Structures are given as structure tokens and as C-alpha cells.
Amino acid sequence: MPCVAVVADDAGSTVIDAGQSPGHARLVQSAMAGAGLPAARRLVYTHHHWDHTWGACAWEVEEIVGHQTGAELLAAESRRPWSHEYMEREMAADPRLGPSFRARARAMPTWDDFVVRPPTRTFTDGLTLPGGVEVRHVGGGHAPDSTVVAVPDPGVMLLGDCFYPPPFHLREPGPAGEEIDLPLITALVAEGFDWYVDSHSPPWRPPSP
Template identity: 80%
Template sequence: MTASLSQLSGRVWIYPGDPDPEAVMPCVAVVADDAGSTVVDAGQSPAHARLVQSALAEAGLPAARRLVYTHHHWDHTWGACAWEVEEIVGQESGATLLSAEARRSWSQEYLQEQVVANPRLGPSFKARARAMTGWADFAVRAPSRTFTDRLMLSGGIEVRHVGGKHAPDSTVVAVPGSGVLLLGDCFYPPPFHLREPGPAGEEIDLRQISALVAEGFDWYVDSHSPPWRPPVPE
């Protein structure tokens, strides 16, 4: 997939995700700043990260200064090793999980072995195999800067832990001056291999998303849908 960055609102630009759900390629957000841009989520592979980097240069935006993870899942973090940044910001529980992930022997063979051992991993691990073009320079990168509940970054960016069923470290990134709230996957159901049997395991977290919409941002961006605006009360 080849795309470009488009300006959503103010300093917030969006590199769109792939609409094919089997690609598992989420959108990546860029908050432009003359001191260096903040990139929200690293991409699902080094190849994905390089596409975003090319789009960043083509748009004439400042080079990346930092990455912020919305959560630890592979499709949001596996591109980090392709970014040259001063810091990677993530919630502390996700940092622990990523440190453990970094110690695993990632390769095509390892992915296949894991699926044989646990077939429920199939959708996730087969998507990882498709995303990766090589493993020689690949590494999972844990955050270099962690936080517990909230963190204010330079440029008026607020990073806030919200948790939820999808991932324990789910984080939203607010850019109030641009009227944008970046949601990651915070209100999604758990990943397939972690869902409980029955329909409840597939339900979105309505309480979570309702509370965030009530905050009244102009734009909301979740990782696997186009940016959207909350309905206007009649």
C-alpha cells in the first residue's frame, strides 16, 4: 500500500491504514512541530515505517523527534526499529510486555512454530509473517520513557492511559490545540486469541468510547477506520 499524509486538523496529519483487514496495517498520526514531529504509533513493520517516513518528507514536515505508542500490540510497534528518534513514549505496563516480546526469537520459522502450538494465534501471527520482508535488522523496541497515568509532552500533547479490554496499556493522545483525540484501539474487543467464548468477547467497549466522545473533540481517530467526527445533537 502506497499513500500520503493528509492534514486532518491543525498540526495533526494522518497516514491512512490499509482498509483490507487482513493486512492489519493501522493508520499512523503525525503531530507536526518545528522542534521535531511526534509520530503516534510506529507502523506494523519496518517497511510500513519507511512508507510513513517517505510521506513525511514529501509533505515537507519536520523529521520525527519521538514516537508515542498507543499500546504494545505488534501492528503499532514493530516499525519502531526503522525510526531514528530521541525517545519512545509508552505506558509502563506496555513497556514490560514489550521487553518480554523483545526477547523472543522472531522469524518466519518461529511464527509457524507458535501457530502449530496454538492455532488461535493464526490470524495475528500469519499477518505478522506477511508484513515482514526480512528479519536481519528487526528488533522489538520497548519505550525509553514511560508513564503511569498521564504525561504532558512538549508542544501541548497529552498522553493518557485509559486501559480497557483490548490492551492493558491502551493510551489516547490528545492534541487539544488541533481538536483531535487519537484513540489507538482502546475501545476495540480483545485480540482474537484472547477473546472469551461467546458474543461478549467480540463487543466494543461502549462505555469507554462514550466517555471519550463526551469530551467534545472535533475529530476522533481510531487506528483501523477513517477519522470521524461525533454526531451533532439534534
């Protein structure tokens, strides 16, 4: 499962990424309640990929924040007839979709009440949310709308998947298509945050100078 982060605020928590399914979102909500955190007030998408956005329909929030490019892509995704049968047809037409679509099928035992939710508040370069949470578009090869979220106090940057290679079905043939975006992650680490959190690894600290 991808990382879901929570920035707690007395006025209501900001949740970074929605989870990969409604079931995943409900696990996060249960953990928030168990920890005594305020209920979610908003979602922030680091990018439009399914494992970061498909849980959104299980959240009751005032707004969903995301990059304008991602909003357009998710609007298109919301019009697709998602079901196991639909994904089987798509994989038969394009076998390269297999890794992504099989993972989606495992995450979605039921499609009851499922909808893809595009952002309700968009930006192009960046914006600052209540509590000093900074949202910034960085782009890159993984997704055109890749966004990082900086929380200056306590010194954490949430990276999403921004420096990862593109999804399997979009990669160029050969080893170069599997390489991370080293210039991008190097530049972000140079900003000097105490902790960095990408979406599929434990939190990590940059090496000491």
C-alpha cells in the first residue's frame, strides 16, 4: 500500500493522498481515530495515480487539492466504466497494463459506491494551506502532476512518487526507463528537511554532510 500522511491541526487534519481504495482509506480513518487526531478536513493529492486517489470516495472532506493537470486526468478517469470485467478487456487489448490493473483488482473487492474524485481545488505552481503546509508542483517522469508537500514544522517533506520511474506501461524499453530521477531527488534533499517520506518506503533522513 502507498503511504498516507496526516498533518494534524486543531481545525481539522490535512490528509496527504487518499489511499488506494475505500477500504484502505477506512483503515487510515480508524488509525486517526485511535490516535485521537482531528477528523480530516481536506485531502491533498501528490499525483493522480490510482493508488493515491481511489480511496477519496470514502473521505468526507471540505476540499480535495490537486494540480490542474491531475484534475484533467482524473476527470477522464472518472468517466471510465471501472469494473473487473472492464480491466480484463483493457489488459487483453494492452498486456502492458497488467501490473497496474491486476493490482487495482486486488485492491477493489467490490465496486459498490466507488467513484473517482478529481480535485475540487486546483493549482499550477503551488499554494500554502492552513497550518503552513506548502504544496508545490515538481513534475517529472513518473507523473506530469507530481507534487511535493512540505511541512516546515516539524521539518518533513512528503515526496509522493515524484522521483520514481514512470509506471510500467509507460516506460521506454531498456534499463534507462527504470531509473529514478536523480537530479530531482538530489535537489529536494538539498533543501535540508530533517525527514523525507516517499510513498512506498519507510521515512528516511538524508545522509549527514
